[in-house]
Amino acid sequence: MATIVDRQNPFKTSLSTKFLWLGLFVYLAYAFTTLDIGWDRFVLGLDQGGRLLDRLFPPNFTRWELLLHDLIESLQIAIIASVAGIFISLFVGLMAARNMMPNVISIPVRVFIALCRTFHPVIIAILFVKAVGFGALAGILTLTVASIGFVAKLFAEAIEEISFKQVEAIRATGAGFISTIVFGVIPQVFSRFIGFSIYQLDSNLRNSTMVGIVGAGGLGGTLFSAFQRFDYDFVTAILLAIIALILVGEALSNLVRRIFQ
Amino acid sequence: MKADAVMTPVSHATESPKWQRFTLGQRSARYMVYLIIVMSFFASLRTVEIIPEFLLDAPEQLADMFRRMWPMDFAAYPTTIHGAMLDTLHIATLGTLLSLILAVPLALMNANNIVKSSLVNWIAKFFLVASRSVNSLIWALLFVAIFGPGVLAGVLAVALRSVGFVGKLFSEALEEVNMGSVEAIRATGASFTSVLIKAYWPQAKPAFFSILLFRWDINVRESAVLGLVGAGGIGVVLNDAMNLFQWPKVAMVLTTIFAVVLLIEFIVVQVRKRLM
Incomplete structure (x- = not known):
């Protein structure tokens, strides 16, 4: 007969893991009590949600001219902001790369990039709406700043990872600084740069439909006012337009990605 | 760019081969992309309704x-x-x-090495994409309309927006799992749940926590603005202060957000260092 040996479990959970779980549960209990999220409120909301769904459908496309106008404006904001932001990122990213530039230049530039990244685009949009007034211009500036924060950071990181042998080889031929960049650095990071840029174009397209909520042009403003006027069937129409725009954008960026591999 | 760097034509007299990195089709496809981008840029620039004078007094x-x-x-x-x-x-x-309640099952359904049926994969992918393509502010607008202004709408908006992100990345992590240990555990006659817990989970665990931390970091930034549409949190204070033109208070709110975001990023970097 086989005897059952009472071995110790070799994978016992450590004490710190147990404390982590305990802490998590204590936090959850605390958060639920402070936030006043009740079950009855949730149930009440579900009832409300049913009524909302009822009013959301069918979508109302009677004001399609306004919808189309805003859709085009969103598209324009996304395209201009992406091209401008990516173009600026080329230089900013190069200046932020620690292996290409002395600390005197790279540190302030890195701080600038970090500043661009910390704030959510909507907060940047609020500041630009104050500075340049309502409309597409505020949206363009906002998304340009957001693009710099993302593309320049990743571009700088890509440049920092390059092999320096090619750069030295180009330098050894007596090439100047610009030739070194163009023939030694850019070819090594070009395909990754294209990748970041496509990603950013995609995310600018998404964000351009949102910055309008604070008045920076595009579909967001119309969406927000439709919500405030309880125009829920028009809301559905706008949401469908946004989803269509994003799906088309995704398909196009996949195509471009395939062309550049 | 890379293409024309090596494209120098060589005269036929020397008869040396002409080296090209890309075929004609590839090159023309690339130039088409450049051309379309430049054209759409200028087309947008010409038609967009902006008032240039406003840009001048922006500073x-x-x-x-x-x-x-x-x-x-x-x-x-x-x-x-x-x-x-x-x-x-x-x-x-x-x-x-909260997003985990939906994200984990959808990630399991989406991973084609766990659920073999491509129909189920496709359904899961549909929900993940739908969750991702709607911005969290728009989710918040919907939930404010349903549950009224307040924190509950914010929590649900953040959760539903995160489902797509966490679910997609987690299912990618699951698909990268080494199938050897999965087969080994299956060969012992283990049930589906045991295979999940003992074969998939230990391999996907670091990625899972890393994804969760990453999303938490993003969510802190996003939830700071959800209040602008009434979904609770610091955004409500920001919105009120702006509507009342209390700029000193706006500055204080922005500084607080900045400090908290930096702090969160620091914490995430530290925790990730321990995890890896």
Whole structure:
């Protein structure tokens, strides 16, 4: 007969893991009590949600001219902001790369990039709406700043990872600084740069439909006012337009990605 | 760019081969992309409705705004901002945790090495994409309409937006799992749940926590603005202060958000270092 040996479990959970779980549960209990999220409120909301769904459908496309106008404006904001932001990122990213530039230049530039990244685009949009007034211009500036924060950071990181042998080889031929960049650095990071840029174009397209909520042009403003006027069937129409725009954008960026591999 | 760097044509007299990195088709496809981008850029620039004069006095306006913001309203921090900022952190954390309820099952359904049926994969992918393509502010608008203004709408908005992100990345991590240990555990006659817990989970665990932390970091940033549409947290305070033109208070709110975001990023970097 086989005897059952009472071995110790070799994978016992450590004490710190147990404390982590305990802490998590204590936090959850605390958060639920402070936030006043009740079950009855949730149930009440579900009832409300049913009524909302009822009013959301069918979508109302009677004001399609306004919808189309805003859709085009969103598209324009996304395209201009992406091209401008990516173009600026080329230089900013190069200046932020620690292996290409002395600390005197790279540190302030890195701080600038970090500043661009910390704030959510909507907060940047609020500041630009104050500075340049309502409309597409505020949206363009906002998304340009957001693009710099993302593309320049990743571009700088890509440049920092390059092999320096090619750069030295180009330098050894007596090439100047610009030739070194163009023939030694850019070819090594070009395909990754294209990748970041496509990603950013995609995310600018998404964000351009949102910055309008604070008045920076595009579909967001119309969406927000439709919500405030309880125009829920028009809301559905706008949401469908946004989803269509994003799906088309995704398909196009996949195509471009395939062309550049 | 890379293409024309090596494209120098060589005269036929020397008869040396002409080296090209890309075929003619590839090159023309690339130039088409460049051309379309440049054309759409200029087309947008010509038709977009902007008033150039507004751009000219932008520096003046910005300077004016910063002058109004200074000195910051430090007195507002203990009375309103502190509590609202805590609410924002709660929204982000609860939203991230709540998203797991939907994200984990969808990730399992989406991973084609766990569920073999391509129909199920496709259904899961549809929900993940739908969750991702709607911005969290728009989710918040919907939930404010359903549950009324407040923290609950914010938590649900953050959760539903996170489902797509966490689910997609987690299912990618699951698909990268080494199938050897999965087969070994299956060969012992283990049930589906045991295979999940003992074969998939230990391999996907580091990625899972790393994804969750990453999303939490993003959610803190996003939940700071959800209040602009009434979904609770610091955004409500920001919105009120702006509507009342209380610029010193706006500056204090922005500084608080900045500090918290930096702190969160620091924590995430530290925790990730321990995890890896």
